Amino acid sequence: MSDFLIVLAFATLPAAGNIAGGLIAEVFDVSDRALSLALHLAAGIVLAVVGLELVPRALDGTHPWIPVTSFIAGGALFIGLERLIDLAQNRLNTGEESAGPLAIFAGVSLDLFSDGVMIGTGTVINPALGLLLAAGQVPADIPEGFAATATLKRAGFAPRIRMLMAASFAVPVLLGATIGYLTLRQAPDTVTLSVLAATGGVLMSVIIEEVLTQAHEGPTSSWGPLMLTGGFGLFAFISVYITI
Numbered sequence: 001m002s003d004f005l006i007v008l009a010f011a012t013l014p015a016a017g018n019i020a021g022g023l024i025a026e027v028f029d030v031s032d033r034a035l036s037l038a039l040h041l042a043a044g045i046v047l048a049v050v051g052l053e054l055v056p057r058a059l060d061g062t063h064p065w066i067p068v069t070s071f072i073a074g075g076a077l078f079i080g081l082e083r084l085i086d087l088a089q090n091r092l093n094t095g096e097e098s099a100g101p102l103a104i105f106a107g108v109s110l111d112l113f114s115d116g117v118m119i120g121t122g123t124v125i126n127p128a129l130g131l132l133l134a135a136g137q138v139p140a141d142i143p144e145g146f147a148a149t150a151t152l153k154r155a156g157f158a159p160r161i162r163m164l165m166a167a168s169f170a171v172p173v174l175l176g177a178t179i180g181y182l183t184l185r186q187a188p189d190t191v192t193l194s195v196l197a198a199t200g201g202v203l204m205s206v207i208i209e210e211v212l213t214q215a216h217e218g219p220t221s222s223w224g225p226l227m228l229t230g231g232f233g234l235f236a237f238i239s240v241y242i243t244i
Helices: 002-027 032-058 065-091 096-125 127-154 159-167 170-184 189-215 224-241
Strands: none
Touching: 002 096, 002 127, 002 159, 002 170, 032 065, 032 096, 032 127, 032 189, 032 224, 065 189, 096 127, 096 170, 096 189, 127 159, 127 189, 127 224, 170 189
């Protein structure tokens, strides 16, 4: 049980990062360009998590083709989840103005759930890996939470609703960590690595299809590519200097 509490403690790091980002967005008015830069930074960090940690770890198994297939399946899972989200939005008759912010909110929630699964699964493999993945996500989660709250603010959502939605970001990451840890702690290595790879596929799809798409919907900054590569480099530094 103590190990499970450690997993939950790790999972609170990305949740706290998202909530902190939301609080920053509540205090400061942000331009479209600043929002785009924040999303580029978050995207770079998450892509680094996938490319530098998840995929290399997943390929360490005895049958690497299985995690590779699972990575592709993660992309397919994202398509299914995206269609469910679109269906839910259509049933709620959300207008065009609120569809974008709700899509970002849903994308961030899915990203956080994937983070939780990733942290829980990583902790099964090595507790230090779980900590690295949790700590490495915080710099991405702050701009993600910032962007999600800022888009809700621009769409005219009431402050109380925005704060409740920001606080609710703790739910998917804790749920994902619980599922990832409890269901995989006795599983074979191939299964654990496959789940890690599938999580990477979902994360990459969320970043490219939701976060970066939203980053280019309004006025953008020429500094966007630098923020993207800078975010990638930031996680690379974290990955190198946190010893596992």
